[in-house]
Amino acid sequence: MLNRFITKTAGMRSxxxxxxxxxxxxxxxxxxxxxxxxxxxxxxxxxxxKDASAEEVSKVWNEYHxxxxxxxxxxxxxxxxAEIEAKSKTCPRFVYAIPKDSGxxxxxxxxxxQHRVSFTTLEAFKALQGSAPPLLExxxxxxxxxxxxxxxMRGVYKAPLTSAEAxxxxxxxxxxxxxxxxxxxxxxxxxxxxxxxxxxxxxKNLDSPDVKIPAHKQSTSTSSE
Numbered sequence: 001m002l003n004r005f006i007t008k009t010a011g012m013r014s015x016x017x018x019x020x021x022x023x024x025x026x027x028x029x030x031x032x033x034x035x036x037x038x039x040x041x042x043x044x045x046x047x048x049x050k051d052a053s054a055e056e057v058s059k060v061w062n063e064y065h066x067x068x069x070x071x072x073x074x075x076x077x078x079x080x081x082a083e084i085e086a087k088s089k090t091c092p093r094f095v096y097a098i099p100k101d102s103g104x105x106x107x108x109x110x111x112x113x114q115h116r117v118s119f120t121t122l123e124a125f126k127a128l129q130g131s132a133p134p135l136l137e138x139x140x141x142x143x144x145x146x147x148x149x150x151x152x153m154r155g156v157y158k159a160p161l162t163s164a165e166a167x168x169x170x171x172x173x174x175x176x177x178x179x180x181x182x183x184x185x186x187x188x189x190x191x192x193x194x195x196x197x198x199x200x201x202x203x204k205n206l207d208s209p210d211v212k213i214p215a216h217k218q219s220t221s222t223s224s225e
Contacts, residue, residue, distance in 0.1 A: 039141075040152065043064075044060065044061070044064065046143065054149060057148060057150065058150065061073060061075060061152050062075070065154070070157060071155060071157075072138075072166045072167055073154050073155065074155075074170060075150050075151075075153070076150065076151045076152075077149065078145045078146070078151060081142070081145065083177070083178050084173070084177045084178050085140075087184065087187070088117075088177065089112075090188075090191070091187045092111055092113075092191070093109070093110065093111045093191055094109075094110050094186075094190055094191075095107055095108065095109050095110070095122055095199075095202065096173075096202075097202055097203055098169070105206065107122035107123070109132075110169075116137060116140070117140075118134040119135055119136040119138075119169055120132040120134050121135065135157060135158055136155055136156070136157040136158075136169055137155065137157075138153055138155045138170060138173070139153065139155070140152070183205065186202060
């Protein structure tokens with residue numbers, strides 16, 4: 001259900017008409033707050049999108065990422081992101097379980113930093129704390145939150161995390177912070193009453209129909225759901 005919000009796709013280089021809307025980035029993108037693409041204008045030519053509709057901006061954003069390996073992307077309605085942002089200010093940390101083909105799972109730790117969300121393995125976080133290397137970082141660009149009522153999301157991931165698992169984590173963040181209020185209770189407990197947080201309650205959700213690693217690459221669309 002949620003996979004329509006977030007995508008990891010592959011396809012042709014995208015142009016709108018004869019004008020390229022995209023910045024050229026040199027070198028290899030790394031993981032961290034200082035990576036290229038931390039501002040929207042360093043990714044797309046925002047001056048050319050000033051008068052574009054939300055649908056047109058979404059199309060440019062999605063098509064641009066079709067050619068980019070190591071990324072996931074999404075277009076989030078402004079009201080949805082506002083809810084997530086508000087909750088993240090009081091509950092910036094959480095853990096997620098990624099189901100594995102072996103029947104087991106891997107625990108991931110996440111933390112919000114303003115409009116960025118970083119994910120690392122729980123094992124790495126326990127060992128290294130703030131020095132733990134992120135395996136996935138989701139950047140939310142709010143440049144069009146007021147004018148076009150959308151927020152653009154770009155995720156940068158690296159091995160051993162797979163593209164499907166990056167999509168899964170992005171979707172689960174939406175589920176726990178916005179869609180399912182019962183699950184958000186777990187988020188609140190983790191942040192405010194950690195001694196009462198029950199990992200077993202989290203693992204029970206692995207049996208939910210929405211907890212499924214995407215089997216194929218899918219396209220992004222905005223939604224008012």
